[in-house]
Amino acid sequence: MSTAELASSYAALILADDGVEITADKLQTILKAAKIQDVEPIWTQLIAKALEGKDVKELLSNVGSGGGAAAAAGPGAAAGGAGGAAEEAKEEEKEEEKEESDEDMGFGLFD
Numbered sequence: 001m002s003t004a005e006l007a008s009s010y011a012a013l014i015l016a017d018d019g020v021e022i023t024a025d026k027l028q029t030i031l032k033a034a035k036i037q038d039v040e041p042i043w044t045q046l047i048a049k050a051l052e053g054k055d056v057k058e059l060l061s062n063v064g065s066g067g068g069a070a071a072a073a074g075p076g077a078a079a080g081g082a083g084g085a086a087e088e089a090k091e092e093e094k095e096e097e098k099e100e101s102d103e104d105m106g107f108g109l110f111d
Contacts, residue, residue: 004039007031008047016056024048 001009011030015022027044 003036004043007034007036007039008043011044012047012051012056016051022048022051022056 008027008031011027011034012022014030015026020026024041024044024047027048028039028041031039031044
């Protein structure tokens, strides 16, 4: 990671910690106050755009919580009844059969 990226990221964390909206102008102001002159404006714009509308503290606190689980079925899926679930089960069985047939070819990755 370059110095410009790192400095811009730290500036964004400072703004988030103070509860201030993260914008490219505010990031540039912090970088100038820290006497970091080698940061091109594109880095502050990219970081500000990437963090726009996001709660940085929430992002940091949920880093180790793992990936998202499968989404719960919405109201539309519940109206479909068990027919949709049966179709999904059939599709899963077909996928498993395909995987098994690939293994029966007589060779493997580590043979």
